[in-house]
Amino acid sequence: MASASYMEDLTCSICRTIFTDPVSLLCGHSFCRKCITNSLSIKDKCPQCRTTVPKEEKYLPTSHILKSLADKAKEVAQFLCPEHEEKLKLFCETDQQLACVICRDGERHDGHKFKPVREAATSLRRELEKGMEHLSDDIKAIESLANTQREEITKTHMKHVHTLSSSLMSLPVSAYFNIGPSEDIHRNPLTVCWY
Numbered sequence: 753m754a755s756a757s758y759m760e761d762l763t764c765s766i767c768r769t770i771f772t773d774p775v776s777l778l779c780g781h782s783f784c785r786k787c788i789t790n791s792l793s794i795k796d797k798c799p800q801c802r803t804t805v806p807k808e809e810k811y812l813p814t815s816h817i818l819k820s821l822a823d824k825a826k827e828v829a830q831f832l833c834p835e836h837e838e839k840l841k842l843f844c845e846t847d848q849q850l851a852c853v854i855c856r857d858g859e860r861h862d863g864h865k866f867k868p869v870r871e872a873a874t875s876l877r878r879e880l881e882k883g884m885e886h887l888s889d890d891i892k893a894i895e896s897l898a899n900t901q902r903e904e905i906t907k908t909h910m911k912h913v914h915t916l917s918s919s920l921m922s923l924p925v926s927a928y929f930n931i932g933p934s935e936d937i938h939r940n941p942l943t944v945c946w947y
Contacts, residue, residue, distance in 0.1 A: 771822035843872030
């Protein structure tokens with residue numbers, strides 16, 4: 753398949769992934785900067801052809817053409833089946849994952865239910881929107897309940913303040929101080945003293 757060789761040309765032979773910050777040696781081989789830096793710190797040779805790499809060549813600029821191609825390959829790779837390198841056109845509802853036509857026909861997905869990706873995305877989006885609506889309704893109900901509770905607490909508090917205030921107003925002034933000539937203030941800790 754053409755895309756397989758294309759991906760192979762953009763794959764670092766050290767880490768076996770698509771290039772990240774690619775650099776090229778004078779021998780023509782390319783690697784991820786981090787991979788070749790680690791490799792050259794151990795041996796001063798190209799990992800592919802074993803050509804000696806001079807010390808001044810160890811500080812290589814980024815190969816911008818390879819970087820651009822690698823970035824595009826990474827974008828394309830996310831839409832390809834990692835096993836068959838085919839386009840992921842289907843959504844397996846049973847496994848809740850993307851699949852290619854070859855995956856659908858294989859044993860692993862035998863008897864599973866599939867939908868085209870766009871159709872699955874539309875129905876999943878609808879489900880998400882419904883879930884968001886329910887969540888929004890729940891949040892509004894909780895906020896309303898919290899407001900009602902706050903109002904009830906405020907009413908109860910005001911009622912207690914009013915009752916206490918009325919009770920205090922109905923007492924004679926001498927009851928506020930509760931001090932008689934025969935009482936010992938120091939023995940009665942409940943005595944209120946006003947200075």
